[in-house]
Amino acid sequence: MAKRAKAAMPAASAFPVPRRDGVLIGRMTASPAVTVTPGGQASRLSLRAPEKSRAVLSRALGLKLPETPRATVQAGSRTAIWLGPDEWLVLDDPDVDLMAGMATVKALHSAVDISHRNQAIMVAGPSVEATLNAGCPLDLSETAFPVGNATRTVLGKAEIVLWRTDAKTFRVECWRSFADYCFTLLASGARDAAMG
């Protein structure tokens, strides 16, 4: 993938870095049972690759790409989530250029920047499972879905990636224009979950 249409993409710009307008700004729902808050900005990569490229890509990313369903691997600020036998969602801090890191990898793969495609929503608290189960049909008990597990699933009518970051905290990743729906559904679920 040598030749690109970028020819002259300038690293520096005469313009100040433009303002970023995320979604869900100022949204929040909180009770002793559960809180639902928008996640911050993040760098995100949709990585697709055959098995034979996995080792090279793992080295390039500085973590071992997970190989089993629901598995996640973290290294520093970076996380790789297994979404399929040839598919990972890679997350990192917003100032990290994940695409640049992949540009020099010769092994067969597809890396697509989806940093702005997704929005994260954090759901945390004692009633976190009941809140998510308002729209997610999975068994979210700790035995069935332990800490570190992540999967692509549904939340009501929206497709999400759900990641249990600790016993009582989940990160929901949804597409940007579904964020309002997902947040509203989670807030409704949180209201009901707080009732017991």
Added chain:
Amino acid sequence: MTAHRLPKAGRLTPAREVRFSFDGKAMTGLDGDTLASALLANDVHLVGRSFKYHRPRGILSAGSEEPNALVGIRRDAARQTPNVRATVQEIYDGLEAVSQNRWPSLSFDTGAVNDLAAPFFSAGFYYKTFMWPKLAWKRLYEPNIRAAAGLGAAPDEPDPDLYASRYAHCDVLIAGGGAAGIAAAVGAAEAGASVILADEQSEIGGALRFEAGASIDGQDGWSWARAQMAKLSAMPNVRVLTRCTVFGYHAQNMVVLAERLTDHLANPAPEMSRERLWQVRAKHVILATGAIERHMVFPGNDRPGVMLASAARSYLNHFGVAVGKRVGIYTANDSAYYAALDLKRAGQKVQAVVDLREDPKSAIVEEARAAGIEVLTGHGVVATNGRLRVSGMIARPRDGGRERSFSVDALLTSAGWTPSVHLFSQSRGKLAFDAGRQIFLPGENAQECASIGACSGMEDLAAVLDAGYAAGEQAARKVGGSASSTMRKVQSESWSGGMVGAGPGAGADDTSRAFVDFQNDVTAKDIRQAVREGMRSIEHVKRFTTNGMATDQGKTSNLHGLAIAAEALDKPIPEVGLTTFRQPFTPVTFGALVGHNRGALFDVTRRTPMHQWAENHGAVFEDVGNWKRAWYFPRAGEDKHAAVARECRTVRAAAGVFDASTLGKIEVVGPDAAAFLELMYTNPWQKLGVGRCRYGLMLREDGFIYDDGVIGRIADGRFHVTTTTGGAPRVLQHMEDYLQTEFPHLNVWLTSASEQWAVIAVQGPKAREIIAPLVEGCDISDEAMPHMSVRECRVGGAPARLFRMSFTGERGFEINVPADYGPAVMEMVWAQAQNHGACMYGTETMHVLRAEKGYIIVGQETDGTVTPNDCGLDWAIGKKKADFVGIRGLKRPDLVGGGRKQLVGLLTKNQKHSLDEGAQIVADPQQPKPMTMLGHVTSAYWSPTLGRSFALALIADGRARLGETLFVPMPGGKAIEVDVTGTVFYDESGEKLHG
């Protein structure tokens, strides 16, 4: 203390009074009362009118099977629930209940004339009576029947309550919290399984609520149930759901429950869900749904005060209410004797037990006799007296003889117990008929489940408990739990006996009305008539008579109806069949089913990153799929037409700014990306240079157009594919499907990037001047960046993919920036645009401008039966290509033959006339109907540029008809004259595209 509340009976606390009203009359009950028990405590038996005959009706049962005592419950104008069973509704301070199906009042109801006319309202009445004259059905019969039909009044305001739904998983789900269900829950939970125990009543305990003769390990049954509840509640692996009905049993043990959370509360907190729908995936299901007592079928069995024997025991033993002071009993089984003894011990008079059996031998019969109760064996009740309340029963020997009359104010009946096999049947399990006991029982399980207790035909409490613990432990063992059974010391009642069908006085030769189905007013006579008129299957008998078709779904009536039909047909019961048990077990509110999915959650509303910007600029939005798209931007005083006309003129004269973010985007990456696109699109891609774009046309296998869009080559192995807004998900699916099944050898991957990019289109002669000050790292001159090219650069400081392309016919750019930057870059673009006299425009202007150029919209010009050639798009098919999806389809004879509809332009002869999209086109408007339709209008607009209306249309052999005059017939008989033209109305040479 109200008249019929006995001082020392029942379990409610006398000090905790609750005020409520019935039909406006203030009454008091006790905390824990149902509306039925509270009414009975106030000596109110008359609570409603029957559906068809408007007969006075009372309270039959003490549970969810209630067919008669249906009332309206009202909290406020918006919170009015019709057809609430008084036997299920718990009272709270301020509860308002009203009776239904009566006017002007419950005790005097004009609708009761139906009762006098009953001989005319027999089974099948509707099917026979309203057949003639034909026209009267629509104008007279149907409106009147509809006005008279239905029970109760639905509220006409939106429901202000909140509802919720929740998914759950467990090892063992137990439906029913009677003795069997409790034992199963304890057995499973102690063995370590995760357990959900659901019961429809306010407290678990089931029949132990009234079964005073039961004791377990030295405790009375109810106390035992309380102790088990305390134990279960303290276990972390158990969730006990009360007021929660298991109403649906689906495949793979998906069980659906409705939990009522606030209907029993006087002042529920506003954030509480009124109901919660549970969708539970259980590894094992234990059905412990109990049994429902049947009434006796005899003449006059529907008077208020005629009640199931077990219900009278509930009212007495649990609620402390005597349902009568002079009680008669009519039974065919032992369990009613317990009611007689309970009432006698509580100080009420039991006038007689009339037992249809010739020689019942059970100890309980002797016990009743010993207590001084007169027992008439081999007798039946053949009539009752009373109007608004039963006042007497008349008994005689079953085969005829001397009648005896008893003064009664309540008449308790029991024909035996029907196992509640509803859920088992829903699970697709097959029922087996027990001929000896004349009941249907669960047969072979179809799913991972077990039926225990009374629902499986068990009668003895000790056996029920053993089965419960065993089932719970067994289920737990299957998921890895360990169990240790303990033997229990149990004392139990005996409920043997029972009969199905009609008793004496309600036989084939009798003319009296003995009710089988109270709610739908179906009598034994009606069922025999159905058989006489040729109904053979129980399914036909049911529909002809409406037996079992009311909201109670025949919980008390189905087996009687079946037995009477079988007798009339002279066939054994199983040969007549059993009607299907369908969910829900009891009525479920729409609110519970809807759950969270209302208002903003009814469906996803998708907004683009620049939505707020457009809203700030006064955009009117339209729905495009789930998206909100800016439709047009009216200025002060402009209507839609004026705004669109101005926007169109401005884009053509200067430029316009448009939010194109909703377009689907798929990043196709990999060394075989071009090869893959060659197969998915009709066009050639291998030779498309990096930095160039091409219009792509996608077909289905059948050769018809599926989608289109501009595709840019970002790098050798990276394409930026755009799709139609509505097509984004299905195009990705379509591509992925072919990639995985047909072309798995290709090294290429597809990633949806639709929402990664905000897309700002700048279109018009001034487009380049507008964006030029913002673009860095890219020469956007016509020479360096001609029409249909793409560059990666910066726009307004944001990394961008800049496309030179046009959907308007003008020079155009589409700026793709990462979504969060969209609003900031849009503001910068708009600031520049204003310097050049540009406007912002919406989807309506976009449609007009593209139609002026003859650009199709998939889904508007196409409908799934249109080929590239039909649309004049043969140029988009790579002639040298050996293969692509649809290439063989295009060769089908009917796709290449003559007579196909082809896309053409239409101009009305009268410039002021406008056409309707979808309008049909004919050659001869005088042709008698049915006329020959040549085609239809696909797009029609007013063009401010042309100063006239214009349209696109699909017309048979359209391209051969250029210059012909055709007609568009309009409603009212007029036809609009049109000229057939080419499809391009503006800048046919295309020079404006290139600058």
